[in-house]
Amino acid sequence: MTTTPGQARSFPDSFVWGAATASYQIEGATTEDGRGPCIWDTFSATPGKVLDGHSGAVAADHYHRTAQDIAMMTELGLDAYRFSLAWPRIQPTGAGEFNAEGLAFYDRLIDDLLAAGIDPVVTMYHWDLPQPLEDAGGWPARDTALRFADYAQKVVESYRDRVKVWTTLNEPWCSSYLGYASGVHAPGRQDAADALAAVHHLNLAHGLAGRVVRDVLGEAGTLSLTLNLHVARPDDPSKPEDVDAARKIDGLANRVFLQPVLDGRYPADVIEDTSHLSDWSFVRDGDLVTTHTGLDVLGVNFYSTQRVRRYVPDHERTMADGHGASAASAWVGADDVEFLPQPGPHTAMGWNIDPSGMTELLTGLSRTYPDLPLMVTENGAAFADEVTAAGRVHDAERVSYVARHVDAVGQAMDAGADVRGYFVWSLMDNFEWAYGYHRRFGIVRIDYETQERIWKDSAYWYRELVRTHQIPAPESAPSLA
Numbered sequence: 001m002t003t004t005p006g007q008a009r010s011f012p013d014s015f016v017w018g019a020a021t022a023s024y025q026i027e028g029a030t031t032e033d034g035r036g037p038c039i040w041d042t043f044s045a046t047p048g049k050v051l052d053g054h055s056g057a058v059a060a061d062h063y064h065r066t067a068q069d070i071a072m073m074t075e076l077g078l079d080a081y082r083f084s085l086a087w088p089r090i091q092p093t094g095a096g097e098f099n100a101e102g103l104a105f106y107d108r109l110i111d112d113l114l115a116a117g118i119d120p121v122v123t124m125y126h127w128d129l130p131q132p133l134e135d136a137g138g139w140p141a142r143d144t145a146l147r148f149a150d151y152a153q154k155v156v157e158s159y160r161d162r163v164k165v166w167t168t169l170n171e172p173w174c175s176s177y178l179g180y181a182s183g184v185h186a187p188g189r190q191d192a193a194d195a196l197a198a199v200h201h202l203n204l205a206h207g208l209a210g211r212v213v214r215d216v217l218g219e220a221g222t223l224s225l226t227l228n229l230h231v232a233r234p235d236d237p238s239k240p241e242d243v244d245a246a247r248k249i250d251g252l253a254n255r256v257f258l259q260p261v262l263d264g265r266y267p268a269d270v271i272e273d274t275s276h277l278s279d280w281s282f283v284r285d286g287d288l289v290t291t292h293t294g295l296d297v298l299g300v301n302f303y304s305t306q307r308v309r310r311y312v313p314d315h316e317r318t319m320a321d322g323h324g325a326s327a328a329s330a331w332v333g334a335d336d337v338e339f340l341p342q343p344g345p346h347t348a349m350g351w352n353i354d355p356s357g358m359t360e361l362l363t364g365l366s367r368t369y370p371d372l373p374l375m376v377t378e379n380g381a382a383f384a385d386e387v388t389a390a391g392r393v394h395d396a397e398r399v400s401y402v403a404r405h406v407d408a409v410g411q412a413m414d415a416g417a418d419v420r421g422y423f424v425w426s427l428m429d430n431f432e433w434a435y436g437y438h439r440r441f442g443i444v445r446i447d448y449e450t451q452e453r454i455w456k457d458s459a460y461w462y463r464e465l466v467r468t469h470q471i472p473a474p475e476s477a478p479s480l481a
């Protein structure tokens with residue numbers, strides 16, 4: 001996959017092009033056909049937690065529109081579709097009885113995808129924890145990992161003949177630290193020790209579910225885990241304290257998830273950095289054998305980069321401006337790390353656009369784990385899309401964002417990284433967690449009044465990319481309409 005200047009970059013024929021979604025973000029139908037309540041139903045019904053009180057109750061109504069949505073994927077020419085199974089649909093209380101209607105919904109979805117020639121890439125857990133499991137302690141409780149193993153057994157056995165790629169978890173960083181430390185995600189708890197226990201029980205859940213995939217499918221299965229790895233650069237690389245700040249973030253965000261799975265251990269520096277918060281006694285004998293599944297492919301979600309330095313607390317300022325009791329941080333054990341504002345441009349999330357981080361992340365991973373295939377399971381951007389009088393969405397910024405990041409993936413491949421595919425986030429606009437419907441990541445627009453699907457320019461452009469395996473010129477998008 002070599003490129004000379006002026007020549008379009010092209011990707012191998014075997015490279016997988018896809019789009020991604022998640023159950024709670026698109027399905028709606030949260031009380032239909034026996035689905036049980038999940039932590040995001042509860043959280044979004046709690047005043048002040050989600051912007052404007054939005055919830056996933058209707059979302060993009062995908063539950064009732066799967067045929068139309070698969071037809072759209074076919075038109076886009078996708079090789080694969082990454083989606084998640086709603087645990088509360090399949091096992092409404094998170095324990096015991098399974099729900100035949102929930103199982104049947106994904107059964108049909110998988111069949112219809114295969115009939116359309118689209119590979120289903122299944123994530124078992126994308127944050128919709130059954131509420132009864134949260135009531136019993138949630139991810140800080142060890143039992144949640146054991147319950148997850150039972151659920152995994154059921155879904156892998158149910159779809160084993162048709163689903164090859166099994167991703168256990170999506171972004172356990174978010175589930176643990178945003179759910180239990182900063183509390184900006186469901187269930188909205190704020191306790192650093194709980195967040196660390198959640199980290200371990202999510203790793204354990206991966207390990208137990210990974211064992212199921214290996215036992216049931218053997219060589220026929222592809223075991224995966226998707227992480228939102230952070231590229232945190234020291235503000236001043238010549239300052240040891242800034243380099244140390246970056247090390248801390250790398251530990252808490254990346255190595256604490258990678259190492260138990262790929263190396264069978266926890267990073268000693270993370271345990272030390274957090275020792276004033278937790279004694280890590282939740283790690284029991286044998287756990288690290290369980291978590292140490294290895295992976296057939298690592299899923300990488302990438303959006304942005306971070307710049308960090310050693311934080312020197314300014315007590316006078318904090319007290320004067322009334323921010324003494326500041327919001328809880330997601331970065332447990334890193335109170336002395338400051339995240340600096342990044343130069344623009346930024347997306348509508350306020351995240352800076354820095355494709356070099358994608359190349360750095362993928363090449364870094366392939367240096368640390370030379371035999372580990374990689375897959376970009378999410379990359380994309382929210383922008384303030386507008387619909388023209390003619391009903392078009394000229395999202396040139398999104399086209400540019402995706403083009404530059406796909407090129408950055410190509411650069412990592414040129415440098416030797418074994419990247420097998422790319423999934424744009426997202427196939428369609430959806431419930432963007434704490435931001436509700438106020439952030440749009442789709443290459444297809446959802447009109448939430450009519451549930452109409454409207455192709456943005458980026459969708460036409462992406463179709464060209466998928467068809468040619470080359471990065472199309474940005475102008476080629478609208479002309480295809």
Ligand code: PNW
Pocket residue numbers: 022025170171174228301378425432433441
């Ligand atoms: C990921 N952060 O979430 C998720 O996998 C998707 O469900 C989500 O829609 C997408 O990225 C866009 O946000 C993240 O605060 C949420 O760093 C928050 C963060 C990162 C990823």
